[in-house]
Structure formats: C-alpha cells, structure tokens
Amino acid sequence: MSTAIPRQVRRRNLTPYLWVLPALLFYIVFKLLPMIVGLYLTLIQWDGIEPPKFVGLQNFQRILTDEVIPLALLNNVKYAVGTVIGKMILALFLALILNQALRGRSIYRTTLFMPVVMSFVVVGILWSWLYNGQFGLLNNLLHKLKLDFLILDWLGDTKVALWSLVVVDIWKWYGFHMVIFLAGLQTISQELYEAARIDGAARWQQFTKITLPLLQPVMLVNVTLSLMGAFNVFDIPYVMTEGGPANSTLVMALHIYISGFKFYKFGYAAALSYVLLTLVTVMAAVQMRFMSRESLS
Amino acid sequence: MGPLRLEARKKMNKTTLVSPPSLARAGKKSLVVAKRSARLDQWLVWLASHLILIFFTIVVVYPVIWMFLASFKSNGEVVSNVWGLPTTLHWENYTSAWQTAQLGYALLNSVIVSVGTVIVVTALAAAAAFAFAKLRFRYATFLFLIFIFTMQAPVPVIPLYVMLVKLGLTNSRLGLILPMVAGGLPLAIFIFRAFFQSLPSELLDAAKVDGCTDFVAFLRIVLPISGPAIATVTILQFVGAWNEYFLALILVRSPEMRTIPLAIQVFFYAWGRTEWQQVFAALSVASLPMIILYMIMQRQFIQGLTAGSVKG
Incomplete structure (x- = not known):
C-alpha cells in the first residue's frame, strides 16, 4: 500500500508523531500504565514489605463481604444526592438572577466564584471551626438569633455530619456551576422570550418552557462534574471528620486510603480502587451517551 | 422563602x-x-x-x-470575642505558625511543584495539540481520543503509588509533578487544540511558502499569538497543582517536602484543638496568595477554570 508513496513524503508523515510523542509517553507512563499494570495488584496479597502472595480473585470476593462497603457507598450516594441537587438549584437560581441587567453583576460573580480557587484543605479546616460545637461561628450565630433549638453538634452527630460536609462542598463549588449556567443562559436568544411574552407566557412558563429545555446540555455538564466529584470525594471528609463519627462520613475514597495506607492491604485497596473507577466510569459513560444524544437531537 | x-x-x-x-x-x-x-x-x-x-x-x-x-487574635479572644475585631494585632501567631508548620518549606515546595507542572504541561500539550490541529497524520484522531476518553477517569491511587515507590520517586517534588502533568495533559491538549483550530490555516501556509518548517512556524508564529490559550491552561494547571492534596498525602514523608495543603493539614491535626489563632494564621498564609492572584486576574481565572466544561 505504501510502496506507491515516494520515500520523502513517507518520512515527512512521521514527524507529526514526534510532536505528539512526549505528551503521549508521559500520559502512558504516568496514567495509562498504572491503570493497566495495576490490575495485577488486585490479584495479590501484599503489605508492601513481605513478598507478595498471589491470591487470584480473593480480593474481589472479600469486597463482596466487606461490611463497610455498603455503608461507604451509601454515604457516597447521599453525598452525591445532596451536593448535586444543592449545587444545581442554588447555582441555577443565582445564575438566573445574575442574568439580568444588574449593577455590580461582575462583582457578585467574582465573589461567588472565589471559593473555587481555595484549597479543599483550607476550606475544610475553616469550616470545622465554623461548625465547632462549643465555640463555632454557626452555633454562636444561631444563639444570637434566638434559634437555640437549631444548635447542633454539626460534625459530631452521626445523623448530621455527612450533611454538614455536603454544605461545605456546595459552598465551595456553587459559584463554579453558576458561572457555567450563566454562560449557558447567555446563549439563549432574547427573541424567544420576547415572542413568549407576546403570547402571554408568564415568567414561570418562560422558565419551564424555554430556559430549562435550552439549558439541558449545560445542565448535563454541571450534573456530570458534580456527580463524579461526589463519588471521588476524599479531601473534605478526611480533613474534617476522618470518616467519623462512627463511620457516618466514611466514603469509598477514604475506605481505599485507610485499607491501603493505614492497614497496608495494598492488593485489597487496589481492587477497591478499580471497583470505584469502574463505577465512576460507567456513570460518566451513561451521562456522555445522554449528552451526545441531547446534542444530536 | x-x-x-x-x-x-x-x-x-x-x-x-x-x-x-x-x-x-x-x-x-x-x-x-x-x-x-x-x-x-x-x-x-x-x-x-x-x-x-x-x-x-x-x-x-x-x-x-x-x-x-x-488570625490576629489571642488564643482566648478567638473564643471570647467571636464577632469583634482583634483588640491588638498578635503578629506572633504568624511567626509561630510559620515556624511550627514549616510554612517556608511548604510555600517553596508548592511554588516549585506548581510552576514545574504548569511549564511541562503547557509545553507538551501545546506541541501535541498543534499536531492534532494543524498537521495531517494517520492516527491523529485515534491518538487524540486516547487522551479524551481516559480524561475523566482518575488514576487508581494504589497502582500509581506502588509504581512511584518502585521508581524511587516518593518524597520528592518530581514525584508530585509527574503524575500531575499526566493528569493535566488531556484537558490542556483539548483547550490548545480548539484554539489552534480557530487559527486561519493561511497563517501557516504563508509561513511555509517563506520556507519555514512546522517547528519554526509553531515557535515564531503560533505561540506568540496563543496568549489566551496559554493563560487558560496555566491558570487551570496552577490552581489544580497548588491545591493538590491527596498525592502529597500519600507520597510525602519528610516535613521539608510537604506542600502547602499537606503542611496545613498536619499542623491542624497537631494543634487544631488548642492553638486556633495559629491555625487561622497558617490558613491565611495558605490561602491569601491565591485569593490575591484571583482578585488581580479574576476574568482570566474564571474563564480558565471553567474552560473545557463550558465548551466540552
């Protein structure tokens, strides 16, 4: 096939690969290789010191009987439901407000986006103090507002702790999703709204019949991003509660970390991380399918 | 309501x-x-x-x-004077937090790691994206899709850790930079590719007529007008690397190698129950540089950090 092509041309055609090669090599060695070769780790029992022992699929079998996993997964699901719904409603609501001709729009936008540039560690520590049962700002404020019945041990109560973390996650990210919604809103033509107004559509109708349907692609981006964030979450629960009290904020990523780096069960932790990876990938794929169908129609 | x-x-x-x-x-x-x-x-x-x-x-x-x-209050004041201004400025909170948490090392490490990541990602991604956007070759689409399809999947941490142990890269700045570069490449390539595609091809054709090689054209013509794309990628990678915590947590052993987030967390675990005012001082040191940078270049930051999600 290639014999017909003059030699010079063929050689020239190879140079584009040189442009891509450095990036590709980096990517293969430090991302794809650990992903693929790491599969071997799931088949061994290894504490990092003793020679590894081949155990076949035992690690995966153990996942099925690990009592912590349903708990951790449920926590991830709750965390996802809380953060996704909270972020979407708040971000969309504020984006709609900011989409009007308001004075100081860009100041509001800039301020609400600010937590995005802060590290989760800083945010987590700061909020552990706001939540502090005795001296925290939140309980102090509730006391001042004479709302003492709302005073809770925000991070110490097993029923509340996970939702307290959800609030922190929303606080850090809603400005981000708001900006993305805002970008989406600005692509919707004003003429549509004018036409609807002439037809006598109320604001609420304009919102449900025009804004929401046209915002669907942007909505999917936002939901996908926050959903994947919720299933990979580690920093916030690790810094703020270490999974406690009584495992009530233990999420999958934390369970993997503890299995690997506290109990040195590397094989088991590796198996777990593939389970989580598969789960997140499947979710992303479903979402992507959704998205491409949306944009085709 | x-x-x-x-x-x-x-x-x-x-x-x-x-x-x-x-x-x-x-x-x-x-x-x-x-x-x-x-x-x-x-x-x-x-x-x-x-x-x-x-x-x-x-x-x-x-x-x-x-x-x-x-961060300027005394230990007692944090509790007793919750809402008010500090009565006197306790600068010593900063000096003791700086020493105990070894924030000097932490800042230095964070700067080296973040700047290193930004430079390597930008160089590699720009080159690859240029080829994807402007050069024709057989497996271009396939190679591009390798990056895009695996972009969202996070690396399983245990295999990565074991590999870096085998390579002797734990407890080093390079060990933090390399995985972060790999993680950042796909989105950077995506952004650069979109930008290069928007450049008129006459630009390169003219350069070729003048006898420029692709490489010279890339360096002399394309890169100088790629400011917006470079800014986007730089901000995205810099903020990500500056705030990266998990990698540092599993890879760093000695205090001199800690990055800011790790140093802050270790300090919080050790002193968070008693020396609150120092913890707040440490938090301020950790977050203010980024917040100030953000205030100066807010437009670029917002644009950069949402790039990829808005277009993709």
Whole structure:
C-alpha cells in the first residue's frame, strides 16, 4: 500500500508523531500504565514489605463481604444526592438572577466564584471551626438569633455530619456551576422570550418552557462534574471528620486510603480502587451517551 | 422563602400581563395604575435580586474575612470575642505558625511543584495539540481520543503509588509533578487544540511558502499569538497543582517536602484543638496568595477554570 508513496513524503508523515510523542509517553507512563499494570495488584496479597502472595480473585470476593462497603457507598450516594441537587438549584437560581441587567453583576460573580480557587484543605479546616460545637461561628450565630433549638453538634452527630460536609462542598463549588449556567443562559436568544411574552407566557412558563429545555446540555455538564466529584470525594471528609463519627462520613475514597495506607492491604485497596473507577466510569459513560444524544437531537 | 417569592412574582406578572388588553376599555386612569404596578414589579425584582445576591456574597466572604481577623487574635479572644475585631494585632501567631508548620518549606515546595507542572504541561500539550490541529497524520484522531476518553477517569491511587515507590520517586517534588502533568495533559491538549483550530490555516501556509518548517512556524508564529490559550491552561494547571492534596498525602514523608495543603493539614491535626489563632494564621498564609492572584486576574481565572466544561 505504501510502496506507491515516494520515500520523502513517507518520512515527512512521521514527524507529526514526534510532536505528539512526549505528551503521549508521559500520559502512558504516568496514567495509562498504572491503570493497566495495576490490575495485577488486585490479584495479590501484599503489605508492601513481605513478598507478595498471589491470591487470584480473593480480593474481589472479600469486597463482596466487606461490611463497610455498603455503608461507604451509601454515604457516597447521599453525598452525591445532596451536593448535586444543592449545587444545581442554588447555582441555577443565582445564575438566573445574575442574568439580568444588574449593577455590580461582575462583582457578585467574582465573589461567588472565589471559593473555587481555595484549597479543599483550607476550606475544610475553616469550616470545622465554623461548625465547632462549643465555640463555632454557626452555633454562636444561631444563639444570637434566638434559634437555640437549631444548635447542633454539626460534625459530631452521626445523623448530621455527612450533611454538614455536603454544605461545605456546595459552598465551595456553587459559584463554579453558576458561572457555567450563566454562560449557558447567555446563549439563549432574547427573541424567544420576547415572542413568549407576546403570547402571554408568564415568567414561570418562560422558565419551564424555554430556559430549562435550552439549558439541558449545560445542565448535563454541571450534573456530570458534580456527580463524579461526589463519588471521588476524599479531601473534605478526611480533613474534617476522618470518616467519623462512627463511620457516618466514611466514603469509598477514604475506605481505599485507610485499607491501603493505614492497614497496608495494598492488593485489597487496589481492587477497591478499580471497583470505584469502574463505577465512576460507567456513570460518566451513561451521562456522555445522554449528552451526545441531547446534542444530536 | 425562595419558592414563595417566585410565587409572588408570578402573580404580579400575571396582573401586569393581563392588564394591557383591558386598558383600551378602561382609559387613562388604569394606564397610570398599570404603569405604576409594572414599575413596582420591576423595583421589587431589583430589590429581591440584590438582597439575595448580597446574602450569598456574605455567606462566601464572611468566613474568609473572619479567618483573617481571627488570625490576629489571642488564643482566648478567638473564643471570647467571636464577632469583634482583634483588640491588638498578635503578629506572633504568624511567626509561630510559620515556624511550627514549616510554612517556608511548604510555600517553596508548592511554588516549585506548581510552576514545574504548569511549564511541562503547557509545553507538551501545546506541541501535541498543534499536531492534532494543524498537521495531517494517520492516527491523529485515534491518538487524540486516547487522551479524551481516559480524561475523566482518575488514576487508581494504589497502582500509581506502588509504581512511584518502585521508581524511587516518593518524597520528592518530581514525584508530585509527574503524575500531575499526566493528569493535566488531556484537558490542556483539548483547550490548545480548539484554539489552534480557530487559527486561519493561511497563517501557516504563508509561513511555509517563506520556507519555514512546522517547528519554526509553531515557535515564531503560533505561540506568540496563543496568549489566551496559554493563560487558560496555566491558570487551570496552577490552581489544580497548588491545591493538590491527596498525592502529597500519600507520597510525602519528610516535613521539608510537604506542600502547602499537606503542611496545613498536619499542623491542624497537631494543634487544631488548642492553638486556633495559629491555625487561622497558617490558613491565611495558605490561602491569601491565591485569593490575591484571583482578585488581580479574576476574568482570566474564571474563564480558565471553567474552560473545557463550558465548551466540552
């Protein structure tokens, strides 16, 4: 096939690969290789010191009987439901407000986006103090507002702790999703709204019949991003509660970390991380399918 | 409160929207009323919008300001004088936090790691994206899709850790940079590719006629006008690398190798129950550089950090 092509041309055609090669090599060695070769780790029992022992699929079998996993997964699901719904409603609501001709729009936008540039560690520590049962700002404020019945041990109560973390996650990210919604809103033509107004559509109708349907692609981006964030979450629960009290904020990523780096069960932790990876990938794929169908129609 | 307000606005809208047809019949008097109610409606929306935005602005900003103020208070004052300003400025909070948490090392490490990551990602991604956008070769689409399809999947941490142990890269800055570069490449390539594709191909054709090789054209013509794309990638990678915590947590052993997030967390675990004012000082040192950078270049930051999600 290639014999017909003059030699010079063929050689020239190879140079584009040189442009891509450095990036590709980096990517293969430090991302794809650990992903693929790491599969071997799931088949061994290894504490990092003793020679590894081949155990076949035992690690995966153990996942099925690990009592912590349903708990951790449920926590991830709750965390996802809380953060996704909270972020979407708040971000969309504020984006709609900011989409009007308001004075100081860009100041509001800039301020609400600010937590995005802060590290989760800083945010987590700061909020552990706001939540502090005795001296925290939140309980102090509730006391001042004479709302003492709302005073809770925000991070110490097993029923509340996970939702307290959800609030922190929303606080850090809603400005981000708001900006993305805002970008989406600005692509919707004003003429549509004018036409609807002439037809006598109320604001609420304009919102449900025009804004929401046209915002669907942007909505999917936002939901996908926050959903994947919720299933990979580690920093916030690790810094703020270490999974406690009584495992009530233990999420999958934390369970993997503890299995690997506290109990040195590397094989088991590796198996777990593939389970989580598969789960997140499947979710992303479903979402992507959704998205491409949306944009085709 | 939100739904109620919406409900109220809806009702108000209906009245204003219904009124115009009846105007003709009712004459001048109700025209004035309708105008007035429309203006009132507008004014209420304006007021509600600002009140809501101000409320959320306070929710975002106040904790940060409070952290900064508390970093100057004495230990007792943090508890006794919760809402007020510090009575005297306790600068020693900063000096002791700086020493105990070894923030000097941490800042240095964070700067090296973040800048290193940014430079390597930008160089590699720009080159690869240039080939994907402007050069023709057989497996271009396939290779590009390798990056894009695996972009979202996070590396399983244990295999990565074991590999870096085998390579002797734990407890080193390079060991932090390399995985972060790999993680950052796909989105950077994606952004650069979109930008290069938007450049007119006449630009390169002209360069070729003048006898430039692709490489020279890339360096002399393409890169100098790629400022926006470079800024986007730089901000995205810099913020990501500066705030990266998990990698540092599993890879770093010695205190001199800690990055800012790790140093802060270790300090918090050790002193968070007693020396609050120092913890707040450490938090301020950790977050203020980034916040100031953000305030100076807010437009680029917002654009950069949402790039990829808006277009992709």
